Each structure stands twice: as structure tokens, then as C-alpha cells.
Amino acid sequence: MVPPSILSPVTRHAPLAAAIVGGLRDVEDIFARQLRSDLPAVNELALHVERYRGKMLRPTLLLLSGMAATGAGDGASLTKAHRMAAAVGEMIHMATLVHDDVLDEAETRRRGRTVNSLRGNETAVMLGDWLISNAFHLCSHIGDPAINVLFGETTNMLCEGELLQLSRREDPSLDETTYMEIVRRKTAALVATCCSLGARLSGAPDEVQAALALYGERTGCAFQIQDDVLDLAGEESVVGKTLGRDLQKGKATLPVILLLRQATPWERSEILSIIHNRDGEVLLDRVRRAGTLDEAKATAQSLVDSAKSALDAVPAGPARDLLRELADEVVRRQA
Secondary structure: OOOOOOOHHHHHOOOHHHHHHHHHHHHHHHHHHHOOOOOHHHHHHHHHHHOOOOOOHHHHHHHHHHHHOOOOOOHHHOOHHHHHHHHHHHHHHHHHHHHHHHHHOOOEEOOEEOHHHHHOHHHHHHHHHHHHHHHHHHHHOOOOHHHHHHHHHHHHHHHHHHHHHHHOOOOOOOOHHHHHHHHHHHHHHHHHHHHHHHHHHOOOOHHHHHHHHHHHHHHHHHHHHHHHHHHHHOOHHHHOOOOOHHHHOOOOOHHHHHHHHHOOHHHHHHHHHHHHOOOHHHHHHHHHHHOHHHHHHHHHHHHHHHHHHHHHHOOOOHHHHHHHHHHHHHHHOOO
């Protein structure tokens, strides 16, 4: 299935749509087979975490990048290795979601209960570890050690980004440069890897792989900024997960960083008091009135525009066109 939110443009691109839908079904099958255990208790958790699967952004971008790298308009250029790598990328992503819910003490994900809220932090941490372990076990069966190295470097960056963010919690001096470094590592790195790997598995030249990696990094950064905007200004019934966690956990996000940067000393003291009191409604009103919510959205749009420009080095074709459309969906989405 193709989730309707961020992937809606797929339906306008047949036979590309058929290739993506078929590819994602294969990814889901590989995912389910890899996570099959002989222990009923583990299988129950694996089935629960499969509900976390939402936009399937990373596997979709890997498959699309594999097609775009050759200019293909169908799935002829996609191999079993593409599908396996896409499943690895999604497994790593879902492990980070399980761990993030522990860090954020979140209670809902995809409109359902989180593992930590149902079974406790110990179970959630071990489940996230098990997902990572399974991801690398699956990756080893692709047969190319360089892919294991690439995913290993990427998971290192994900962890470093989270550790950097944790080190700067409750830090009102966090600047935009450091924020973007956190975003680049903890979110964009895996998106970039999926895009470049899709091209690599299609035998694309280095310059095409680099272009798609840049597209993925900038799209991933825009995705995270939009996530931060939705955490502050979204509707929980629409977004489908616990909101307001950034403020509650002391994470400074772009709208608030920009608000503090432009504030006078007196205004800054007042804003810091609002943050200290965890008053999300008042903070949302301030970023709206100051225009920094819109400024953050404009930053995300600028990143999307840059991502689309990076695709100029990729062969023309329907897959490249769809990558451009999907980048736009990143900042249009409300969930």
C-alpha cells in the first residue's frame, strides 16, 4: 500500500505508481519475514511496531532514486538488493521511533499506544535494539560489505545527533547552526543514505549518487523542520502522535530559536519564562505574532527548493519529476 499523506503524487504517475506500490509491498514482506520470531512475546511486539509504519518515506525515496538514477519510468531497474536495502532503512527508522518515544515519554504514535506506554521503557529500549540488530542482520544478506559500512556510518550519525540534542536540552543559547547540525545528523542522514544507496544499487556514477544524497539531506532537514512546526502548531488528531513534546522535554526548535534571536533583552526574559512554565499555547501565540513560525516554514521551503535543484544532475524522467513533487509534499503535509 502507498500511504496517502506524503506519497499522494505517486497516484498521478502510472506506470511509476505500479512500480512503487509493488516495490513497497515487497519491502513490507521482507520486513515482516525478517522480524518473525519463534517467541510469541516477541512476535506480538513486532506486530505492534509494524503499526508505526506510516509514510514509508525512506524506502520510497530509495526505490525512486534507484529508478531516477537510470531515467527509468518503471520498476525495471529495481533489484532485490534495492528492496532489501529499503527494508533495512525502514527498520532503522522504526528503531529510532521506538527509542524516541522513550526519550520523549510519548504515549501515542500513528494514533495508537507507544510501546513504552504499553510495556514500559525497558521493553521499548530492548525492542529498538532488536530492530537495529535485525536491520544489520538483513543488510549482511545483501552481499555487499560497503552497504553495511554505509548504514553503520549513518546509524553512528543518528546517535550522535541525538546525543548532541540531549546535551543542549534546556539551553536557551542554542543557535540555528547547531540546531541544523542536530537535524542533519539525527534525521537527514538516513534519508540521504537511502537516496544515494538507491542510485548506487542501480550502478549510477558518483556524481548522480552525490546529487541524490544532497537531495535526500536537504529534503530530510526540511522534513524535520516541518515536524518541529507541527509539534508546536499541529493538531494531535491530525498528526496522529503526542504533540508538544519538544517544549516539555526542553528541546529548542527553529521557530523558538528564531524568536529568541530577534527578541529584545526584556522580551527574551519573558519568552524564557514562558518556556520554563511549558506554556505551549502562549509560546505558539508568540511565534505566530513574531512571524518566526512562518520564518521556519520558509527555511524548510528553501531547503526543498535547494533539494530540487540538486536533481538537475540526475537523468531526466518521470522518477526525477516525482522526486521533485515529493520534496514539495514534505512541507505541505499536516501529519
